[in-house]
């Protein structure tokens with residue numbers, strides 16, 4: 285009110301007139317003086333004096349009573365209100381009796397802090413070791429270490445709704461579909477989700493993925509050429525294999541999607557910073573995923589937009605390729621070799637009621653955003669663990685070499701798939717280093733749910749199993765669950781395990797392994813990811829002797845929704 289009444293432009297008499305109004309309003313003005321640079325005014329309660337002086341930048345004479353009152357009004361009162369609100373919510377919460385860190389019961393800031401450290405999975409492991417299988421990690425969130433519940437929580441009946449953050453569609457506003465498939469808003473119904481997925485799901489079956497194998501062979505050919513020239517021939521220095529695996533995964537996903545690779549391998553670096561930007565976006569999503577209203581503060585505030593960074597190069601390549609293809613001007617496309625872009629465009633004809641151009645664009649971005657980093661993380665984990673374990677390396681290389689595939693060729697998937705130890709290695713790497721290492725959250729259905737320990741969880745509470753935690757549960761995977769031991773995936777012949785017992789064990793493990801999620805939201809791209817992975821590992825180990833540049837050095841990891849790693853540096857020597 286005062287601000288409106290006082291304007292230095294007004295002559296003094298008018299200010300006085302305004303003051304009369306103030307007086308009438310019950311705020312009697314005791315004194316008033318006004319120069320161009322300084323306004324002094326006092327009212328009987330003194331507060332207006334300070335506010336006026338503050339508004340015009342003069343130095344008020346404040347007495348301590350005024351300061352105290354201001355402090356109470358501006359600082360203490362909101363804090364007290366917040367504390368009261370937290371305490372009330374905590375006391376009224378049905379999760380009050382669940383164990384967990386004290387602060388987590390009050391506020392999601394606890395989770396935000398731990399996610400920001402990049403070591404969230406270690407914190408969760410410590411908490412489960414301390415509190416057992418159920419830990420309260422938010423005012424309305426329980427983290428569960430019950431892998432055997434995967435079939436229930438992540439079932440196909442659609443009763444357990446996915447907990448999501450409305451962020452992806454804010455990064456790139458037109459990409460409704462990307463947001464709905466990956467991080468659907470909490471209002472996305474199971475029916476909507478199924479409707480969007482139906483037109484494209486068949487293109488991710490193993491058969492459809494294998495129809496894209498020639499694209500993959502071209503990308504592997506480029507990889508071998510680059511590794512030969514840059515590292516293997518003449519033994520030039522060390523190769524950051526972790527980085528090259530990312531170049532491979534990004535070039536591959538664009539090849540199978542647009543019949544054109546990004547070109548990271550040819551250039552030998554992240555030339556347009558898309559890979560780095562994708563990492564930064566994930567850091568952002570991981571944070572706002574803990575406290576969704578942060579997104580409004582950081583991204584939608586009208587004053588200064590802080591995050592997330594724009595993946596403009598990724599969206600550009602999607603848009604340019606889409607337009608060129610629709611105008612019949614895409615020179616990279618060979619109609620005899622399918623790619624995802626063509627499948628998505630064709631889905632407009634097969635599902636005219638559902639699919640429109642905006643959705644085709646969204647489908648393209650799903651591939652790019654979800655498909656590259658996750659696969660790179662998995663392949664990096666395979667190399668790291670295999671190279672750290674010489675016995676595993678020797679057995680794996682022996683198996684791959686004995687397949688007799690010419691080592692200048694890309695390894696065919698049909699042959700790689702025949703190698704049981706390779707499969708064991710891939711599954712074990714996915715188990716100990718799942719690409720997604722945060723809880724896959726779901727809402728308990730309205731009727732509530734009783735946990736295996738007898739605790740009842742009311743409807744509406746969010747619960748989740750973190751693949752990192754579930755994949756290391758000792759009752760499922762054995763006392764050595766924390767170790768990388770691919771042999772666990774083979775039949776234990778020495779221990780007298782029968783074929784039937786082995787099959788039963790695998791059935792149980794398949795149900796508990798959350799590396800690709802489970803049920804109706806299981807990873808759409810898992811066949812594509814696995815074919816890429818088998819082919820790359822077999823091709824590289826068939827062609828090169830690979831050793832760690834520094835056997836003692838540990839890699840660095842950052843868990844930011846995707847559990848990224850850095851520092852798998854190797855030496856490569858071409859085999860004769």
Ligand code: HEM
Pocket residue numbers: 465466481650651652654655656658659662718719720724725798799800801802804805806807808809810812813814
């Ligand atoms: C080794 C590589 C990969 C891993 C470990 C992985 C892991 C996962 C996980 C754990 C989920 C479930 C998330 C949840 O329930 O909240 C998921 C979902 C998804 N993934 Fe993957 N992923 C990989 C590769 C890919 C690829 C290559 C693509 C696409 C080209 C892809 C596309 C998707 C999509 C679209 C979803 C959402 C499915 C839905 O909600 O229906 N992923 N992925």
